Amino acid sequence: MAEKILKWSLGGKKENKWREINGLDLFISEHEVEHIKKHPRAKLIRLGIGDTTEPIPDIITTAMVGRARALSTIRGYKGYGAEQGSMELRMAIAETIYRDMDIKGYEVFVSDGAQCDISRLQMLFGSNATIAVQDPSFPAYIDTGVIIGQAGRFKEETGKYSQIAYMACQPENNFFPDLSITGKTDIIFFCSPNNPTGHAATRQQLEKLVEFAKENGSIIVYDSAYAAYITDASPRSIYEIPGSKEVAIEISSFSKFAGFTGVRLGWTVVPEELRYSNGFPVIKDFNRVVCTCFNGASIIAQAGGLACLSVDGYQALRNVIKYYMDNAGILIEAFESLGMKVYGGKNAPYIWVHFPGSNSWNVFAEILEKTHILTVPGKGFGPGGEEYIRVSAFGKRESIVEASRRLKKLYKR
C-alpha cells in the first residue's frame, strides 16, 4: 500500500518548502497565525490569499434564500439534480458568458468550483498524460498533477518537477511563453487573466496558443476564473479564438465573479468538437467522470448562479468588481509612486510587484514584519515567481488605503 501512495505522499520524498506544508494557502495562513501571536495588537491587513470580501448583491442571495426555504415545502422539495447541473443554468451560462461563441448548454458542466474541476480533469487525463504550465502559475495544476502521478521528481536545484514542462511567462516575453522552445505535451494549462501575474493574454497570443496546440495534438485547459475583471479588449474566453473548440476545454468559476468563494459554484466547458486522435469526443468521457466522481453542485448555489446571470444580478456584480478594481488602482499607484515596476491590476484583481534581485520569501517576510500586511511570495507560484510578490486587491477600501500608506512609508527612499 504505502509504496504506491508514497510516489507522491508527504511521507515519501523530500519536497520543497511550501509543498511540504500542504500548499501555498497553508503557508500563508501559518505565517498569519505566527504573526498574530507575535504582534497581537497590530492591525493585520490580508492581501495574500485572494479571497473576496464584499457582500453578495441581494438579488442573488434572495434567490438562494428562496431555494433553501422551498426545500421545506412539499411542492418545492428537490432531491438529486443532474450531475452536470440544471439545464436552465447551463443554458444561461452558455448564452450569457459565451454569447456569440455558439457554446451549447449541454457543453457546459456546472461544478462546485474550478479547482475541483481541475482535479476531475486530471482524473480524466490520468497519470501518463504530460502537462505544461505557465511559470509562474496557480499551484493547483501542478499539485493535482503530483497527486495523479504526472509530475516526476521534484528537483530542489531548479524548483521544478522533472516531467512537467514549465512555460516561462515574464515581462520580457509579455507574459506569453516562447512556444518555439516549448515541448510538446498532451495538456497545456493556461490561465488568463493570469493568477498570479494579472496579465490577460492578447488575442494574438491566444491565436498562437491555439495554433500550437493544434500542431501538437495538445488539449488546452483554459482557466478563465478572472475573466470578469478584464477591462480592455482582451478575450474573455478562449472560445473567442477561431478553431479553439477543437483543442480547448475552459474552466471557470462564480467565486471571484460573484463572491461565491464560500458558496461554491463553477463550470467547465467541453466543446463537442474536441476529439481524441481516434475521433472519440472528449465530452463523453468528461461526462462520465462528472457522473461517476461528482453528484452535482448544491441546488441552492445553482439558484444563486442563475440570479448572477440575470440582467439585474449581472449589473450588480459589475459594481462589486469595479470596487475591487478601484482597489487595484490604489495599490498600483502606491507601488509606482515608489518607483517600483508593477504588473497586473488592469485586467485582474492581482498586482504583481517586482523586487529586482530579491528572494521573494524574504520580501514577503519583510513586508509582513514591518507593515503587518500579508502578501504572497512569488516563488510560491513556481521558480518564475522569484523576485516578485503578489498583492491581492480583494479587501475593504479602508484596508487598501491603509496598506498603501504603510507600504509607501516602508519603501520611501
Added chain:
Amino acid sequence: MAEKILKWSLGGKKENKWREINGLDLFISEHEVEHIKKHPRAKLIRLGIGDTTEPIPDIITTAMVGRARALSTIRGYKGYGAEQGSMELRMAIAETIYRDMDIKGYEVFVSDGAQCDISRLQMLFGSNATIAVQDPSFPAYIDTGVIIGQAGRFKEETGKYSQIAYMACQPENNFFPDLSITGKTDIIFFCSPNNPTGHAATRQQLEKLVEFAKENGSIIVYDSAYAAYITDASPRSIYEIPGSKEVAIEISSFSKFAGFTGVRLGWTVVPEELRYSNGFPVIKDFNRVVCTCFNGASIIAQAGGLACLSVDGYQALRNVIKYYMDNAGILIEAFESLGMKVYGGKNAPYIWVHFPGSNSWNVFAEILEKTHILTVPGKGFGPGGEEYIRVSAFGKRESIVEASRRLKKLYKR
C-alpha cells in the same frame, strides 16, 4: 493522448450494457424516458434511483436561509471556508454521530457528499492500489476504480473486472463474504447498511472484517451513508469495533440522513491511528488531497448540516426516517404476501427481492411494462445481483401503497 485515456474511455474497449451508457442511474432514467413516451398517460411510480422525497424540516432550512441571507451583509459575508469544513461542524459530527467512539473533530473531513469522497480517496490510493468490493455493491467503488485505472479488463463472461476482488454477499452467507477465500487487497470497500441488499453487518461480522484487514495490511473504506436507518443493535459505525481506527476510513453523508441529496453535504473520517506500513499517517495525505482537489462544501449546506445535528433538528429527522421505514414495511408486506423472499428494509430504505432463476434485467422490464413501477435490476450492482431487484422505500406514502397494490395484482397466483 487518446491511447492513454482510452484505457478506460468509452471510446476504448467494449464494456457491459449499463456501463456503456454511463452508469446505472442513466440506464434507469433512459428507461424512464422511453416508458413515458410509450405510456404517456400511465402514472409512473419511481422506486428506482434512491432519491429522497420528503421536505427537509424547517429548523434545518431556516439555518440555511439565515446563512444565505447573511452573505448580503457586511458582517455576515463569508468567503472561503476551510477545505476540511468548519471546525464547528466537524466537532458536531464527531460528538453526535461518533459519540462514545472518541473521534476527534480534526479527523472529520466535511465534503459535498460520499460519492465525491470516494473519488478523492481513489486519487489518494492511485492506479496501482488493489481493491475488493462486495458483490453486489454500490457501483461508484468500481466505476471510480475503472477511471483511476485499478480495474483491469472487463470480462463479459463473468461480468467482472479482472483486477477487482469481488466478495460475494448472498443470503447463504448472511450477506457477509467468506474471508477464507477472499484475496488480499490494499483497499476493501464495505458498505453497511448495504446498498443494494439492505443488510446491516452484525458486530461479529465487522469484528471479522477488521481482523482480516489487520492481517492483510488492508485499508477498509467503510460506507455508512445509510447508518441512520438502522433500527436494531447493528453497529452504526465501523468505529464501534475495537481496533478499527488502525485500519478503517469511514465515509458518510447527509443525503439520505437529512434529505440533502440536492443540498450536497457529507463527510469522511480518517483516524490519526491509520498509518502506512512506514508509519506515516494516512490523515496527512488525505488532508493534502482535500486541500488540493477540493475547496470545501458550500457554507450554506454546512449551516444546514449543523442544524441537522442540533437536538431538535436530529429529532425532526428521525421522524422523516421513520416515514421512509414505514414505507419499507408496506413494500415488504406486499412481496411477502406473494410468497417472495425479501431482504433488507429493516435497517435500510432498500428492499432486495429475490426472483429465483430469473434474469434481473427482464424482471425490471416486466415490472416497468406491466405496473409502471421503476425499480433497479440487481445485476446493475454486479453479477451477484442477478435474480434480484432493488426496490427503494423513498417516496410518498400514497405511491408506495399504490405500488404495493399493483405488484400484488401482477404477481398474484
